[in-house]
Amino acid sequence: MEEAYVAIEGGIVLTGRSRAPGTARGELVFTTAYTGYEESLTDPSYAQQVLTFSYPLIGNYGVRDERFESENVQPSAVLARELTDDVAEWLTEAGVPALDRLDTRDVVTELREEGAMKCGIAAGPDASPEAAREQLEQCKGMSEHVDIGADVSVTEPVRHEGGEYEIALIDCGAKGSIVSSLLDRGASVTVLPYDATPDDVREVDPDLLFLSNGPGDPANFEAAQELVDTFVGDLPIAGICLGQQVVARALGGSTAKMAFGHRGVNQPVRDLDSDRVVMTTQNHGYAVTEPGELDVTQINVNDDTPEGLESDELGVLTRQYHPEANPGPHDSLDFFDEVLELAGTTRVAATAD
Numbered sequence: 001m002e003e004a005y006v007a008i009e010g011g012i013v014l015t016g017r018s019r020a021p022g023t024a025r026g027e028l029v030f031t032t033a034y035t036g037y038e039e040s041l042t043d044p045s046y047a048q049q050v051l052t053f054s055y056p057l058i059g060n061y062g063v064r065d066e067r068f069e070s071e072n073v074q075p076s077a078v079l080a081r082e083l084t085d086d087v088a089e090w091l092t093e094a095g096v097p098a099l100d101r102l103d104t105r106d107v108v109t110e111l112r113e114e115g116a117m118k119c120g121i122a123a124g125p126d127a128s129p130e131a132a133r134e135q136l137e138q139c140k141g142m143s144e145h146v147d148i149g150a151d152v153s154v155t156e157p158v159r160h161e162g163g164e165y166e167i168a169l170i171d172c173g174a175k176g177s178i179v180s181s182l183l184d185r186g187a188s189v190t191v192l193p194y195d196a197t198p199d200d201v202r203e204v205d206p207d208l209l210f211l212s213n214g215p216g217d218p219a220n221f222e223a224a225q226e227l228v229d230t231f232v233g234d235l236p237i238a239g240i241c242l243g244q245q246v247v248a249r250a251l252g253g254s255t256a257k258m259a260f261g262h263r264g265v266n267q268p269v270r271d272l273d274s275d276r277v278v279m280t281t282q283n284h285g286y287a288v289t290e291p292g293e294l295d296v297t298q299i300n301v302n303d304d305t306p307e308g309l310e311s312d313e314l315g316v317l318t319r320q321y322h323p324e325a326n327p328g329p330h331d332s333l334d335f336f337d338e339v340l341e342l343a344g345t346t347r348v349a350a351t352a353d
């Protein structure tokens, strides 16, 4: 058996079995999702992170590219109790190191007690604990990846022809399901780079500006914040996850890093108006701490963090969780109906002029 090593801040080095060779580093995180590994592993929000699956068996229904949320495997490395050969082969081909036969309960307990940590990985024939430690030494903190958007965003506009409503989607690392959820409901979507300028948005002449999910610290997405600042009040604005964080920051709010984040497919969220609780998919390590000009309309049942922000007056609607699911429950898909309704208000206003 080829050994593999995970060096964690604080001096711990864990030993496992190499399932895909190589060295890597990143922020060590865990997801409690018990299904949807194909979607999680291709979610660009995981860039620069080492993803630990707390569910013990990963890969038991194969690897199908129609489930992928982007073209690449996005975490810098993968840890699990047991990975099937299918998944190990996929990660080997993708050049993403992977380890199994780890007690992932120890990893999760350590993260829950100590908070987010950096780690270094070495797997395969040349692996050694020293090589893992060297990776750890070179590992940057999440917020130090100041241009992380460049690693995950389109570089040119990409148009998806659909129905009558025009949506400009700022790609900070967008999951494919966000685009398809909008197209399915009768929108045309133009995906713009994470650093798009106000003129790039004007060229699309959208009915709504949509800020996507994405990796890293929302404070590093300054161009996207400027778009919100420029268009708020003139165009309706929607956002998911990093999108919510960017919108809140642009409108006088603030964000902060959480202890170890929310990652899973059964995070309970309460809607404050209806008092209804839904199960949601989540994947975030930062949270909105002050909503600025927006109202908090939904909160996390476990820790009261803001899950939905809205302003009728400004035409803003955001979610911290992932209504598009993939993986996870479909309980919140109606968010996209509300987004389309909001886009429709631009048309009504234009007709009335």
Ligand SMILES: NC(=O)CC[C@H](N)C(=O)O
Pocket: 045, 212, 213, 214, 215, 216, 217, 218, 240, 241, 242, 243, 283, 284, 285, 286, 287
């Ligand atoms: N899924 C996301 O958009 C994640 C947002 C942000 N990178 C965070 O960790 O909080």
